[in-house]
Amino acid sequence: MIEQEANQPRRGSAALDEARLRQQAIGVRLRQMFDDVVNEPIPDEFLDILRKADRRAAEKG
Amino acid sequence: MAARDAPRSDRESKDDEAFKRELVTLIPHLRAFARTLAGDPSSADDLAQDAMVKAWDARASFQMGTNMKAWTFMILRNQFYSEKRRSWRQTQLDQESAERTLVAVDDPEAPVALDELRLGLRMLPAEQREALILVGAGGFAYEEAAEICGCAVGTVKSRVSRARRALHAVLDAGAYDRDGGAAGDAMRAILADAERLSTVR
Numbered sequence: 001m002i003e004q005e006a007n008q009p010r011r012g013s014a015a016l017d018e019a020r021l022r023q024q025a026i027g028v029r030l031r032q033m034f035d036d037v038v039n040e041p042i043p044d045e046f047l048d049i050l051r052k053a054d055r056r057a058a059e060k061g
Numbered sequence: 062m063a064a065r066d067a068p069r070s071d072r073e074s075k076d077d078e079a080f081k082r083e084l085v086t087l088i089p090h091l092r093a094f095a096r097t098l099a100g101d102p103s104s105a106d107d108l109a110q111d112a113m114v115k116a117w118d119a120r121a122s123f124q125m126g127t128n129m130k131a132w133t134f135m136i137l138r139n140q141f142y143s144e145k146r147r148s149w150r151q152t153q154l155d156q157e158s159a160e161r162t163l164v165a166v167d168d169p170e171a172p173v174a175l176d177e178l179r180l181g182l183r184m185l186p187a188e189q190r191e192a193l194i195l196v197g198a199g200g201f202a203y204e205e206a207a208e209i210c211g212c213a214v215g216t217v218k219s220r221v222s223r224a225r226r227a228l229h230a231v232l233d234a235g236a237y238d239r240d241g242g243a244a245g246d247a248m249r250a251i252l253a254d255a256e257r258l259s260t261v262r
Contacts, residue, residue: 019229026228027197029178034198037093046088049110053117054081058074 080120083129088113090130090199091137097182097194098141108144112137128205135209138191181231184252185224192220193228223256230255 091109099105116123116133123132182190188210195206196217203221207214231252 022233023225023229026178026225026232029175030193030198033175033178034093034097034194037096038089040089040092042085042088042092043106045106046110046113047085049114050081050085050117053114054077057077057117 076125077120079125080123081117084113084116084133087130087133091133094134094137094194094199095141097198098138098191108137108141112140115140131201131205131209134195134199134201135211138209177232178228181228184231185227189220189224189227192217193224196221197225227252227255 088109091112092106095105095109095112096102099108112133115136119136123129182194185193191210192206195201195209196203199206201209203214203217206221207217210217
């Protein structure tokens with residue numbers, strides 16, 4: 001998308017392109033920040049809690 | 062698989078199994094979302110665990126095949142805000158915690174750019190921050206984010222665009238010093254400008 005825009009004739013739009021690029025860079029970093037946590041291994045605690053909850057459900061019936 | 066002698070019906074336990082499998086795949090996302098709401102990683106994990114248990118307890122009210130990610134995010138968000146209301150200690154303005162963060166963030170391992178982004182995010186009003194994170198990082202459509210936040214689609218769109226502008230302004234201002242008050246004041250001024258500009262139509 002950005003490439004397309006860069007290939008278009010410039011009508012004083014350099015500043016606009018620049019702003020778009022920077023906005024995109026923020027977007028990339030934002031996703032990176034989020035994905036860094038998503039990619040962490042799940043702490044055992046979470047699965048333990050879920051196992052216990054499941055057992056409770058099974059017992060309650 | 063040898064069925065345990067559970068008193069539940071087969072259908073029920075099969076549904077539970079499917080629900081649990083999907084819930085487990087969502088844990089990493091719940092953790093990431095919680096991390097953006099709660100101040101530190103350990104209270105974020107507490108929040109994500111509470112939300113996970115709430116989701117599990119409410120599984121009967123979830124319709125399989127609909128968007129479980131949005132549903133669990135909504136649970137997590139509600140959990141966060143109801144805890145926040147209950148706890149008098151967390152009633153300080155986000156601004157104040159942002160200023161503490163400005164001082165506290167000093168991890169040499171963390172890439173500077175990410176640090177700045179985190180600080181910038183902390184300076185945003187909470188509703189702008191969550192809208193931007195849901196749409197910009199969580200991969201939700203505006204409609205889904207609106208459902209999660211319990212507001213109109215147009216409201217989400219305007220929050221996201223304000224958040225983008227404000228963040229842009231903060232990061233553009235670049236190298237602010239990290240010794241607390243002064244940096245906080247500078248950021249506030251930048252944000253006020255960004256907010257003013259973004260309300261001009």
